[in-house]
Amino acid sequence: xxxxxxxxxxxxxxxxxxxxxxxxxxxxxxxxxxxxxxxxxxxxxxxxxxxxxxxxxxxxxxxxxxxxxxxxxxxxxxxxxxxxxxxxxxxxxxxxxxxxxxxxxxxxxxxxxxxxxxxxxxxxxxxxxxxxxxxxxxxxxxxxxxxxxxxxxxxxxxxxxxxxxxxxxxxxxxxxxxxxxxxxxxxxxxxxxxxxxxxxxxxxxxxxxxxxxxxxxxxxxxxxxxxxxxxxxxxxxxxxxxxxxxxxxxxxxxxxxxxxxxxxxxxxxxxxxxxxxxxxxxxxxxxxxxxxxxxxxxxxxxxxxxxxxxxxxxxxxxxxxxxxxxxxxxxxxxxxxxxxxxxxxxxxxxxx
Amino acid sequence: xxxxxxxxxxxxxxxxxxxxxxxxxxxxxxxxxxxxxxxxxxxxxxxxxxxxxxxxxxxxxxxxxxxxxxxxxxxxxxxxxxxxxxxxxxxxxxxxxxxxxxxxxxxxxxxxxxxxxxxxxxxxxxxxxxxxxxxxxxxxxxxxxxxxxxxxxxxxxxxxxxxxxxxxxxxxxx
Numbered sequence: 001x002x003x004x005x006x007x008x009x010x011x012x013x014x015x016x017x018x019x020x021x022x023x024x025x026x027x028x029x030x031x032x033x034x035x036x037x038x039x040x041x042x043x044x045x046x047x048x049x050x051x052x053x054x055x056x057x058x059x060x061x062x063x064x065x066x067x068x069x070x071x072x073x074x075x076x077x078x079x080x081x082x083x084x085x086x087x088x089x090x091x092x093x094x095x096x097x098x099x100x101x102x103x104x105x106x107x108x109x110x111x112x113x114x115x116x117x118x119x120x121x122x123x124x125x126x127x128x129x130x131x132x133x134x135x136x137x138x139x140x141x142x143x144x145x146x147x148x149x150x151x152x153x154x155x156x157x158x159x160x161x162x163x164x165x166x167x168x169x170x171x172x173x174x175x176x177x178x179x180x181x182x183x184x185x186x187x188x189x190x191x192x193x194x195x196x197x198x199x200x201x202x203x204x205x206x207x208x209x210x211x212x213x214x215x216x217x218x219x220x221x222x223x224x225x226x227x228x229x230x231x232x233x234x235x236x237x238x239x240x241x242x243x244x245x246x247x248x249x250x251x252x253x254x255x256x257x258x259x260x261x262x263x264x265x266x267x268x269x270x271x272x273x274x275x276x277x278x279x280x281x282x283x284x285x286x287x288x289x290x291x292x293x294x295x296x297x298x299x300x301x302x303x304x305x306x307x308x309x310x311x312x313x314x315x316x317x318x319x320x321x322x323x324x325x326x327x328x329x330x331x332x333x334x335x336x337x338x339x340x341x342x343x344x345x346x347x348x349x350x351x352x
Numbered sequence: 353x354x355x356x357x358x359x360x361x362x363x364x365x366x367x368x369x370x371x372x373x374x375x376x377x378x379x380x381x382x383x384x385x386x387x388x389x390x391x392x393x394x395x396x397x398x399x400x401x402x403x404x405x406x407x408x409x410x411x412x413x414x415x416x417x418x419x420x421x422x423x424x425x426x427x428x429x430x431x432x433x434x435x436x437x438x439x440x441x442x443x444x445x446x447x448x449x450x451x452x453x454x455x456x457x458x459x460x461x462x463x464x465x466x467x468x469x470x471x472x473x474x475x476x477x478x479x480x481x482x483x484x485x486x487x488x489x490x491x492x493x494x495x496x497x498x499x500x501x502x503x504x505x506x507x508x509x510x511x512x513x514x515x516x517x518x519x520x521x522x523x524x525x526x
Contacts, residue, residue: 113484114484115394115481115484115485115487116484116487117391131396131481131484131485133479187456187457187459187460188455188456188457188460188478189455189456190422190424190454190455190456190480191455191480197489198484198487199483199488199489199490199491200420200454200455200480200483200484200488200491201480201483201484202455202479202480225422225424225425226422226423226424226456226460
């Protein structure tokens with residue numbers, strides 16, 4: 001074998017090795033981009049905050065890093081610079097995704113009383129929970145308003161998702177009942193929720209749960225101080241009333257009230273169901289629930305948009321530039337009489 | 353390679369630092385009425401005893417002392433003589449006192465006002481909107497609104513006449 005032929009074979013092997021490293025790194029970078037962008041597609045998924053997810057992203061990052069490692073001596077000719085930029089971008093994307101997965105808290109659902117304000121420091125904003133009346137609870141169409149420190153207010157209708165800063169915000173419906181209480185003369189009574197941060201809210205959001213007849217039933221409680229009554233309330237969804245075989249309104253949501261004196265003792269016969277809009281007299285009270293929904297705010301961390309954007313721009317820009325270089329190199333092949341792209345001008349140097 | 357590794361290290365530190373300095377998570381919204389200082393005062397039109405409607409927002413340009421109360425609340429009852437005295441002393445200086453009954457019927461509010469011989473305006477808030485908007489954690493709750501319509505003080509519990517003066521006098525002088 002002549003010396004020139006030996007050089008040519010070595011060059012082809014080196015070219016094949018570089019192409020393999022290149023393809024592997026590009027595949028890993030695309031995997032990283034997909035895994036991290038998925039955090040925007042399903043921000044509330046708890047899997048993003050597990051070690052398994054972090055391990056997969058870290059492995060893909062390792063695959064990306066093999067590219068500069070393998071080429072640390074010889075470079076990669078016309079592909080070296082654009083793919084170097086792309087791999088740097090992929091690394092930033094991976095680090096952004098890992099940081100969000102490992103350091104940011106899991107998704108949280110904020111339930112607040114009507115009129116309450118919840119600060120959202122990560123988004124540099126505050127969420128204003130809407131005030132309600134019975135009609136809006138029945139329709140379940142209240143929107144949470146998110147106001148940024150510098151920016152317009154954003155209305156979050158039920159089911160809508162908005163990305164603000166490092167958070168994905170989504171308004172999710174929660175079962176709620178607006179309760180009106182009167183005494184037996186028909187006089188309107190103050191409702192208080194001593195165990196709730198919203199002391200003066202007549203809206204029950206059922207944050208606790210109990211087991212009743214084998215079913216998990218959401219529960220809440222309130223007081224009517226003027227009548228010296230403590231009332232426990234249990235929310236039965238349509239399914240729950242059907243399963244509980246409450247014949248009068250099976251399949252229809254209802255609230256089960258249990259009226260106690262102010263010492264917490266259940267009053268005789270003071271327990272009963274009421275459907276939405278129905279008034280029921282129990283324990284010296286007339287109670288009317290309006291059953292529907294009230295929004296809670298689901299706050300899910302997502303990768304920080306600025307570094308993610310920079311990383312994605314570098315990744316996509318680098319890949320596009322590398323593809324352009326490959327196309328240009330192929331167009332030059334006929335002019336170079338069928339020589340491999342490795343031997344065209346500007347390609348990794350292996351002089352023929 | 354060195355440049356690549358240095359860049360990656362800087363990115364790691366910068367991104368991780370954002371999470372550590374940002375605090376992460378979502379704090380609660382507790383804090384009661386005192387946490388509302390500086391916020392625009394919520395306003396809803398309500399039935400006013402004696403006829404018509406009234407709201408906090410309709411007194412822009414005045415200092416407004418909003419007192420949330422209910423007839424069953426003993427500290428609310430014992431606070432009313434001081435409120436009445438404050439109203440008599442400072443109404444000509446631009447002070448508006450609004451007593452807002454929480455959750456009761458007009459009859460209950462009117463009976464209370466008659467028993468206590470109240471002269472300052474009483475509004476009836478059956479839906480307890482002001483109680484929620486002003487983050488009341490008990491009754492009575494007092495919220496002081498400045499002339500520009502922002503909350504200057506939010507106070508939980510019964511106040512003496514001296515404490516009321518201490519809260520409103522600086523605003524009346526400004």
